[in-house]
Amino acid sequence: MSDTPAGLFLSRSLKNVNFMIGFIILLSIVLTAVFAPSIAPFNYDEPHKADRFTAPNSTYWFGTDDFGRDQFSRVVYGARITLQVAIVGTLIQVLLGVTVGLLCGFYGGAIDRILMYLTDVTWCVPGTVLALAVVTVLGKSLMNSIIAISLVNWAGYARVVRAKTMSLKNMPFIETAVAFGERRPIIMLRYILPNMVPALIVLISMNLPGTILSTATLSFLGLGSQPPSPDWGLAISQGMTYVTRCVWLGVFPGLALVYTVVGVNLLGEGLRDLLDPNIG
């Protein structure tokens, strides 16, 4: 098994402690999100009027809030939102970044200068502030906050893809493709892009923690997910409202967030060792 490339990768990744721990953490989150209805004892917005502000006990593992909603169920359902943020946010960033990076790197010249100037402009406004400005324009919702964060973060992808494209486009196999009469879009998509996949995977794992934390920050500020969403960022801000009465409200969603980001970080460190020793 270990003489095929996939088998080799598998046996190397089994030995990489960071990768394995990160992978197990992420797997646990994905499973929690998928099977949330079976894991959570209650629905996330099911009120228990008699049990408002209950401290963690055997029925309500993470306690209850001002509506008597079970916090454990809310944290479990919150995994779905985090997963949604991670997938949608990454998709937008990768699509934008890869398109711009490929065009810049491949064609060069005026297109390159204009687009790279645009990435310079987005880079000179601190991310949180730019995202806040974008949310002001788009309005408050989870989707808008994901868009805002993605509009801030795509430039990193564009830079790496551009640099990689520029170094790849002078390789002999591209010259061969040109000689065979392949069209330019085909060269970009079928010859250059596949060679960047490892670097892109590493880049995604490096950007993911920022995407998750920034979106949670916007939700925390009341500019992302709106009640009764079980979003972890929003849950922490609700916990902050009752911080003097019930400490547990703010603690558990935050722990879930830290658990997720530590997992992504470890997976990223592992992937960096496994796929691309040159990055970072």
Added chain:
Amino acid sequence: MRTYYLKRLSMGALLIFSVSILVFSMMHMMPGDPIDLMVDRRVSQDRRDALRKEYGLDRPLITQYVDWAGKILLHGDFGIAIRTKQPVNDQLSRRIPISLKLCGLMFLFELIIAVPLGLICAYKKDSWIDRIITNISLVMTAVPNFWLCVILIIIFSVKLKWLPISGYEQARNWVLPVASGVLGGVSGTIRLTRSETIDAMRQKYVVTAYAKGLPHRAVVVGHVLRNALILITVLMCMSIPWLISGAVITERMFGIPGMGHLLINSIVMQDYSVVQACVLIITTLTVAFNILGDILIGLLDPRIRIAQTEGAQ
């Protein structure tokens, strides 16, 4: 050298100009009529038109932009807030000193704590103390700043009752906000200091210094530290704007009425002239500190100065 500075400065001015257009047009793409933000929906059309004229909102966008940018450039006047109907400058001038104080304290403590720890990690590389510090700082990067604030409040205000939750008049009010900022930023600086110092220790001039018989301490202070600290200084300088944007959250959490607090309140109230002003000021600071960093590193490091001079020609 002068060509390099000029090129860098004009590039910076162009960036700020682009951001100002971006911010201005973004705020005018906002759905809804700004007049609706000022008066009730039942107000008559005549009164609305009068207001529109008074605030100059009936003119073409370009005229509005030129007027807005001109006032900022010539008089430093950011106009009038559409919601509170107060001059933006009055609001800013009260709040900027508070934000500067917060950021300054954060920066100072981050420097005092992070740089020595990073140096210890680098000199005792792979020892238990290095492992503990790097692992803790790795976990700290995963902790969102706003949650850190919540935890600090729970521990020190709610449980131990040592420090107040909010306020900004007394020194004890500032302990938690500064601590949360420092704890959030310190891990990045520790890792930066550690990697820069380890990098400097591997350089050939360090080997040469040992080979010519210099004692360990002299090599560390005179060769390694001197070179590592150059880059650390510059990168810290460039991190100041990010400190400012981090302070946005901290101010909101602890009810400190600084610029970040103003920014978020204005976003919630859609008071776009204030949002424009805040974003523009923070951007200008970012660009200015980046240029300052580039100039500083040129002054401190002759190798880079030569590269800069050649690059500008």
